[in-house]
Amino acid sequence: MQSLSVVLLLFLIAVKAQEYYVPSTIIPLEFSPQPRVVNGEHAHLGQFKHQVSLRQNGRHVCGGSIISRSFVVTAAHCVKSGGKVIPASQFSIQAGSVVLHSGGVFVNVAGIRAHAQHSSNNPAIGFDVAVLRLQKPLTFGPNIGAIQLAQADPPDNAIVQTSGWGYVRAGGPISNVLLYTNLKAISRAACSRYLRSVPNSIICLLHDTSTGVCQGDSGGPAIYKGQLIGITSFVVGTCAQAAPDGFARVTAVRSWIASLAGI
Secondary structure (H helix, E strand, O other): OOOEOOOOOOEEOOOOOOOOOOOOEEEEOOOOOEOEOEOOEEOOOOOOOOEEEEEEOOEEEEEEEEEEOOEEEEOHHHOEEOOEEOOHHHEEEEEOOOEOOOOOEEEEEEEEEEOOOOOOOOHHHOOOOEEEEEOOOOOOEOOEOOOEEOOOOOOOOOEEEEEEEOEOOOOOOEOOEOEEEEEEEOOHHHHOOOOOOOOOOEEEEEOOOOOEOOOOOOOOEEEEOOEEEEEEEEEEOOOOOOOOEEEEEHHHHHHHHHHHHOO
8 A cells, every 4th residue: 555645754763685686774664644545456445344443633644443432542653743642633533434534534633642662763663653542432333343453473474465555566656545455464583574573562464566555544454264363563674665554553562452451
């Protein structure tokens, strides 16, 4: 997924020489003016009823997933600036629509908790997770619903779906319609061909060179067997490159999310 977002290069990371091309940069999928998925398929209404658009001052910046009527999970870097959490009053969500800024419902965010171990300066540490409390509960129906938090990681080579409104290719443009694509789960050992260190808080998903996540997709879901297994966090190198995409591992933060959301 690729979106119209400004890519903030936070740091350079050392990588190991392998038989594969190893990119040398990790790029967090930062706020995007208007975002999308690279070469994804158009989602139909109700297909991803947990998916929300996270908006800052009315502008789409990231994705998110509904986990209960009153709580949404997204990426920590979506709600932070300069290492600090941005006031909740700047944020709202759009739920129940596959079209940005049109249809569904819009609900303000009342509170934000970003994981304490997340580092804005070092996305490779992981824990890129935040829990949003909504100002009023959502009404569930055919197009709006919660997704369960996974209790186990997908096996290697499992097909995982991800969705979002990010760039359709590196540098844009965006799509106003929600897109989705399939990724493949890989082991931490396989991922270490691209990253020197792969902590337990990160799950790597591999894509074809023509697909993947990009700016504007941050905070969105990675789904296996109908459960949330990852939260979109960063790309290695540039979007849709021959390298895995990085996601916050839900099983590593499941108890923390559940305790905040009361689920």
